[in-house]
Amino acid sequence: MPTATFKIWRGDSDGGKFEAYETEISEGMVVLDAVHQIQKDDANDLAVRWNCKAGKCGSCSAEVNGSPKLMCMSRLSDIDLDKPITIEPMKAFPHIRDLVTDVSWNYRVKKRIKKFKPRKPDNADGSWTMSQTDIDRVQEFRKCIECFLCQDVCHVLREHEKHDEFIGPRLFVYAAQLEMHPLDTENRLGDLKDTDGIGFCNITKCCTNVCPEGIAITDNAIIPLKERVVDEFYDPVKKLLKIFKPSDK
Amino acid sequence: MATYETFEYDVLVIGAGGAGLRAAIEASGTGATVGLVCKSLLGKAHTVMAEGGVAAALANVDDRDNWKVHFADTMRGGQYVNNWRMAELHAKEAPDRVRELEEWGALFDRTKDGRILQRNFGGHRYPRLAHVGDRTGLEMIRTLQDHGIHQGIQVYMEYTIVALLKDGERVVGAFGFDRERGRFKLFKAKAVILATGGIGRAYKITSNSWEYTGDGHSLAYDAGADLIDMEFVQFHPTGMIWPPSVRGLLVTEGVRGEGGVLRNKDGKRFMFDDIPDLYKPQTADNEEEGWRYTQGDVNARRPPELLTRDHVARCIVRENREGRGSPHGGVFLDIAWIKERLPDGEELIKRKLPSMYHQFKQLADIDITKEPMEVGPTTHYVMGGIRVDADSQMSTVPGLFAAGECAAGLHGANRLGGNSLSDLLVFGKRAGEYAAAFAKENGPGTIDESQIEEVQRWALQFFEENEQGAENPYHIQADLQDMMQELVGIVRTESELVQAVGEIEKLSERAGRSLVTGHREYNTSWHTALDLKNLMTVSEAVARAAAVRKESRGGHFRDDFSEKDETFANVNTVVNKGPDGKMEIRSETIPEMRDDLKKVIEEMV
Numbered sequence: 062m063p064t065a066t067f068k069i070w071r072g073d074s075d076g077g078k079f080e081a082y083e084t085e086i087s088e089g090m091v092v093l094d095a096v097h098q099i100q101k102d103d104a105n106d107l108a109v110r111w112n113c114k115a116g117k118c119g120s121c122s123a124e125v126n127g128s129p130k131l132m133c134m135s136r137l138s139d140i141d142l143d144k145p146i147t148i149e150p151m152k153a154f155p156h157i158r159d160l161v162t163d164v165s166w167n168y169r170v171k172k173r174i175k176k177f178k179p180r181k182p183d184n185a186d187g188s189w190t191m192s193q194t195d196i197d198r199v200q201e202f203r204k205c206i207e208c209f210l211c212q213d214v215c216h217v218l219r220e221h222e223k224h225d226e227f228i229g230p231r232l233f234v235y236a237a238q239l240e241m242h243p244l245d246t247e248n249r250l251g252d253l254k255d256t257d258g259i260g261f262c263n264i265t266k267c268c269t270n271v272c273p274e275g276i277a278i279t280d281n282a283i284i285p286l287k288e289r290v291v292d293e294f295y296d297p298v299k300k301l302l303k304i305f306k307p308s309d310k
Numbered sequence: 311m312a313t314y315e316t317f318e319y320d321v322l323v324i325g326a327g328g329a330g331l332r333a334a335i336e337a338s339g340t341g342a343t344v345g346l347v348c349k350s351l352l353g354k355a356h357t358v359m360a361e362g363g364v365a366a367a368l369a370n371v372d373d374r375d376n377w378k379v380h381f382a383d384t385m386r387g388g389q390y391v392n393n394w395r396m397a398e399l400h401a402k403e404a405p406d407r408v409r410e411l412e413e414w415g416a417l418f419d420r421t422k423d424g425r426i427l428q429r430n431f432g433g434h435r436y437p438r439l440a441h442v443g444d445r446t447g448l449e450m451i452r453t454l455q456d457h458g459i460h461q462g463i464q465v466y467m468e469y470t471i472v473a474l475l476k477d478g479e480r481v482v483g484a485f486g487f488d489r490e491r492g493r494f495k496l497f498k499a500k501a502v503i504l505a506t507g508g509i510g511r512a513y514k515i516t517s518n519s520w521e522y523t524g525d526g527h528s529l530a531y532d533a534g535a536d537l538i539d540m541e542f543v544q545f546h547p548t549g550m551i552w553p554p555s556v557r558g559l560l561v562t563e564g565v566r567g568e569g570g571v572l573r574n575k576d577g578k579r580f581m582f583d584d585i586p587d588l589y590k591p592q593t594a595d596n597e598e599e600g601w602r603y604t605q606g607d608v609n610a611r612r613p614p615e616l617l618t619r620d621h622v623a624r625c626i627v628r629e630n631r632e633g634r635g636s637p638h639g640g641v642f643l644d645i646a647w648i649k650e651r652l653p654d655g656e657e658l659i660k661r662k663l664p665s666m667y668h669q670f671k672q673l674a675d676i677d678i679t680k681e682p683m684e685v686g687p688t689t690h691y692v693m694g695g696i697r698v699d700a701d702s703q704m705s706t707v708p709g710l711f712a713a714g715e716c717a718a719g720l721h722g723a724n725r726l727g728g729n730s731l732s733d734l735l736v737f738g739k740r741a742g743e744y745a746a747a748f749a750k751e752n753g754p755g756t757i758d759e760s761q762i763e764e765v766q767r768w769a770l771q772f773f774e775e776n777e778q779g780a781e782n783p784y785h786i787q788a789d790l791q792d793m794m795q796e797l798v799g800i801v802r803t804e805s806e807l808v809q810a811v812g813e814i815e816k817l818s819e820r821a822g823r824s825l826v827t828g829h830r831e832y833n834t835s836w837h838t839a840l841d842l843k844n845l846m847t848v849s850e851a852v853a854r855a856a857a858v859r860k861e862s863r864g865g866h867f868r869d870d871f872s873e874k875d876e877t878f879a880n881v882n883t884v885v886n887k888g889p890d891g892k893m894e895i896r897s898e899t900i901p902e903m904r905d906d907l908k909k910v911i912e913e914m915v
Contacts, residue, residue: 089553
């Protein structure tokens with residue numbers, strides 16, 4: 062059977078290094094299969110997160126040959142196996158061990174975003190009437206599997222480490238899904254401008270390019286949110302009107 | 311002995327899939343303090359993988375549907391060994407539980423008049439599954455997660471519970487550790503809810519993730535609770551089978567609901583060859599009628615591809631045994647053919663089955679809009695589990711509740727697709743409500759320190775090499791999976807089941823000698839060694855229960871007793887831990903169904 066060499070980052074928050082492992086390759090294998098094979102036979106305590114192995118849960122995010130990817134959806138047949146394949150943990154989050162990072166920041170920030178607040182039900186049985194065309198856009202955002210690869214690749218977080226001032230693409234998608242939800246009555250535009258730092262995004266679309274769900278993060282979520290923020294706070298006509306009608310909201 | 315951190319809650323929920331989250335939300339809503347422990351990160355539990363939909367008789371697509379039809383369908387699908395009271399509650403309450411999700415932000419696909427759209431699924435008489443394309447589970451778990459984080463629930467991500475703690479007969483807490491640092495944690499609780507899912511990792515070919523190691527089943531068993539129906543394991547008929555690395559991955563029943571058909575290597579739709587008597591009146595006997603059904607003709611009967619999962623899986627096994635299987639030991643599932651009937655077929659497939667399209671394209675180089683998929687049975691679900699009271703979801707041990715896949719009763723011998731997501735919601739809510747009420751009526755218990763010390767000693771023993779020789783925990787798990795697949799799989803016989811029990815004994819002995827390398831921080835080999843104990847318990851329960859039921863019914867098929875037998879028509883197989891620590895097994899008669907429910911079933915046939 063053919064083999065390939067994998068250089069996997071081993072270590073913890075105190076530091077680490079690449080260790081090379083050679084393992085057998087069989088038809089249809091993905092990177093996660095190779096990691097599991099190495100874990101089973103050569104490195105029993107190799108730390109790696111995974112769950113569904115079908116691109117549905119977003120647990121096995123890592124950087125394969127430098128690109129942020131889900132390991133379960135990365136086919137070895139798409140990778141040049143003549144050279145060693147490097148596998149590293151995501152860089153935008155604190156390291157825990159081997160391929161596992163501390164992504165709890167994403168959960169804390171999400172909790173801060175104002176929750177869904179629906180309008181009163183349309184019908185007596187407590188249900189609402191919505192047409193499919195009204196929810197298509199929001200359903201796109203709700204495909205997000207929270208793999209956090211978009212957060213990992215965003216330079217505002219990765220290089221500039223603005224975790225305290227900027228919520229990142231995943232959470233803009235979350236905010237967009239709430240803001241554009243046909244039933245929602247909450248207003249998050251002030252937070253998006255002030256605490257969530259939407260202004261930091263300079264729409265380089267790195268996030269869109271790595272999204273395993275193919276969500277058009279920049280075009281469909283972030284840019285429309287930016288436009289709404291601009292409309293709300295920087296529109297000169299609106300500003301003028303507000304002076305005469307301060308209780309507008 | 312090592313130190314540990316202590317937390318105290320009114321209600322502790324173990325497991326954060328659909329059932330655990332729904333239970334936590336409900337308990338918290340009553341004012342109880344709630345801790346929620348998840349083995350993975352929040353929102354990654356196995357519910358996320360559910361594809362086809364959630365079954366509820368909303369009657370949005372076909373107004374003939376109502377709870378009575380759903381109840382009768384569930385009982386028929388379960389071959390009448392279900393807990394009929396659970397089936398009744400489930401059918402009645404599912405619509406409200408689904409509507410409630412919209413109040414919390416879920417967005418199901420819509421009908422033309424703007425209501426929740428419902429699709430056809432195996433064993434459901436009318437289109438009943440509310441869905442979002444083929445990612446309904448993700449929608450459900452995300453909705454519960456995003457609602458739940460604002461309900462004051464304390465979430466413990468990546469924690470594992472290794473034992474329940476008792477005060478006399480009552481469960482009053484749980485002991486475990488955080489995976490990240492490997493430090494021990496004690497949870498004191500007035501009531502504990504298990505919502506840990508299934509046991510699929512006991513098998514080699516499975517659609518289940520690593521978490522599915524029967525933890526709740528095993529924790530409850532060790533705490534003295536009864537398990538029932540463990541012989542009933544669902545092998546989903548359509549898992550991917552090629553390439554080898556994706557073997558077992560689920561292919562949603564929604565493919566067949568949207569018009570997909572099963573063919574053998576000769577191109578024949580073999581499902582027409584064997585339609586069980588119980589389903590003959592409501593199954594199409596020709597391809598044309600079956601097609602009309604999938605396209606919403608209310609006067610047509612369903613195609614045989616939408617018979618119950620147990621039956622479809624067995625037909626696939628039959629085709630292979632008789633030499634008519636596909637190249638890699640399965641059959642062909644063809645959705646591409648609908649293009650012959652629908653000019654926009656390709657677009658429709660991509661819109662209705664987007665994850666399936668991507669899954670095959672990315673992992674198998676197959677374009678399902680152009681060519682058939684190769685599929686075969688995969689271990690998917692366990693109908694058996696912790697015996698619970700239908701209304702309250704309390705187990706046979708006071709203070710211990712269970713909901714979702716780890717609880718048993720609703721599905722009987724075979725679960726209908728779509729009934730698990732509704733199960734999670736209906737009984738998750740009930741477990742939360744009743745556990746909170748139990749916590750209100752009962753004060754905190756006292757936990758004897760020696761129990762805790764014993765658990766710690768056991769958990770840490772794997773770091774020290776056993777004198778009898780060390781074992782690699784991953785290898786033991788793989789050996790168990792091979793053995794269960796081979797001897798306790800879809801087709802069973804007495805001699806193999808007896809052999810399996812013997813093998814489990816040997817594997818358990820080896821598991822006790824697992825050696826873990828490295829330290830306690832995020833050490834997956836340690837986690838695997840600890841999970842093995844649970845896997846051994848559930849594997850033994852399945853094998854022993856399967857040996858006792860000398861008939862074939864639902865998910866349980868015996869080659870040596872290939873027909874249904876009246877002797878077993880109204881019994882449950884009950885498993886519990888005897889005073890000597892050995893597994894005890896007995897058959898118990900199911901209480902007679904209420905007359906009004908009997909009448910519902912009679913009227914439906």
